[in-house]
Amino acid sequence: MKSGPDLRQYLRQESMPNVWCPGCGHGSVMAALTRAFDNLQLDLDQTVVVGGIGCASRMPFFLNTNGMHTTHGRALAFATGVKLASPDLNVITVMGDGDALSIGGNHLIHACRRNIDLTALILNNGIYGMTGGQLAPTTPQGFRSTTSSLGSIEVPFDAVDLALAAGATYVARTTTFDFEEIPALIETAIKHPGFALVEILSQCPTYFGRLNRLGDGRALLDYERDSTAPQEEITREQLVGRFSVGVFREEIRPEYTRRYAALLERARRDGNA
Amino acid sequence: MQQLMMGNEACALGAAAAGCNFFAGYPISPSSEIMEWMSRLLPVRGGVFVQMEDEIASIGAVIGASWTGAKAMTATSGPGFTLMQENIGYASMTETPCVIIDAQRVGPSTGMPTMPAQGDVIQARYGSHGDRAAIVLTASTVLDTYTMTVEAFNLSERYRQPVVLLLDAMLCHMRENVTVPDLEVIDRARPASLDGFEPFAGEEFLAFGDGARLIVTGLTHDEAGYQRASNGDTGERMMRRVLHRLERDAEVITHTRQESLEDATLVLIAYGITARAARSAVHKLRAEGVSAGLLELLTLWPFPERLIASVAQRAQTLLVPELNLGQVELLVRAAAGGTPVVALGRMDGSLLKPEEIVAKAHEALTNAEATI
Incomplete structure (x- = not known):
């Protein structure tokens, strides 16, 4: 059997055990992230992982990088300050779906619009986990949560559509079922010189699975497999309650900190104050 | 210039x-x-x-x-x-x-x-x-x-x-x-060494990218930055630490301007834009022979309660003019001991005029005499 690199060096042993429930998908994403770190040989001293509030946003505690665990929904606002003030740092935000798409939606669209060189991972489990299973802006219609016991009548947000419309220059979606794909997507996102968003459908057996009678973590991986299809194999009409996966955009457009550096150069040359 | x-x-x-x-x-x-x-x-x-x-x-x-x-x-x-x-x-x-x-x-x-x-x-x-x-x-x-x-x-x-x-x-x-004055500029202290450095133990600051891998969280945390959200003792100890830091240096942090306080029986306590009218009111009152003085607060928090307590001990009346309905008056009252505190507040978008403060001062002095 091929022995891989020792990925424990990327984890902060002092913070273990992590907070995630048995069967939760977030650990898979963290494992994939450490593989991406290893493949890129990322300088951990020069890397900052920024989270908001929620299950996914706890990830900064468990990674052996600099970590910033901020306020609910605001990870991208804090990360924008970090990156602008210190553009050489690698800045990665890890958010849940409620964090990124509900309370933090404004910051998400504006980070996309600026095309600032941040990596944004959205771990979408379709529910609010940390607060006990309430309706999320991503809960599919008809699905149950502790605040939609008769089935949700809300129209869920599609993070990929939102990011594409708002101007993100790298946009991808995958699932924890497709674990082997995640490290490469994250590596590309980290290397991408612009705002890079990777949405990862992740399973929450404790609430999403239990309240919707979908079973445990293993069964939820089957649900992920069955409710997704590669973007080229699915039409928009077929997308109700289902997700397309793949890389939706990868293009180079002027990045914000580089545009700012150019502005500084002009200011230095011309001076206007 | x-x-x-x-x-x-x-x-x-x-x-x-x-x-x-x-x-x-x-x-x-x-x-x-x-x-x-x-x-x-x-x-x-x-x-x-x-x-x-x-x-x-x-x-x-x-x-x-x-x-x-x-x-x-x-x-x-x-x-x-x-x-x-x-x-x-x-x-x-x-x-x-x-x-x-x-x-x-x-x-x-x-x-x-x-x-x-x-x-x-x-x-x-x-x-x-x-x-x-x-x-x-x-x-x-x-x-x-x-x-x-x-x-x-x-x-x-x-x-x-x-x-x-x-x-x-x-x-x-x-x-x-x-x-424009030439003022001293203070920059945050950096730790002398990373060896055993704890980012939340003292006043030294280490930034991201400075060689340590910091954890910064709004959860209750210990000196090393690790979350201790189930540990109430740690939460209170860490917060008291910072409160103590400010209390220790309250004299340095607390800026005031004091005018004619030595013999003042009527002391105006004012701050911000209202302190200008209060100063003018003190001059008018002095011209009328009233022993008025001004304590202008430039630092509101930490609140200079000890200073106000000592001013209150010497004064007969404290008058607090402000553009709200008594936010600093409440604090002055708590610090004033038994000395009467009179409020003059408004929130109609107008400034307080010196004449209004003078009139309120006379009213307060009359009331004070009536109660003696």
């Missing part, structure tokens, strides 16, 4: 003089000229200026920037200041140096945009949930606006806390002649 400048301009120039190299903000009257000035001042100095999507993002970006070592500031007004409160609490919890300028206008809500008020005094101290340490400064002249902005940066760097400077609509837009 004298320069005619607006309060908001003086604030921006003070920030630049203090070494501010990061500004994030969102337009709101009457603070917007501070942001406009920073957008011109910072790029030529190699600093970062960014207009964010809202006030919550502005203070978030400021805190993020501070953790890379930047001297960071935002400026806003009442409604924006209210939006910032959660992240101001985060800055306090994470011992993040940063400066927040609040140009006060009449509230609550949208209120009177943009007439002057002093209604954010308690919010500046207690607006964020939970108990925390707080430094809140104010200013009564355009020159003060410059010097207190520098002082806000110095105190935030020295004590690793967010510092709020309360201005008001009138002072922000007023123009006065200013001779």
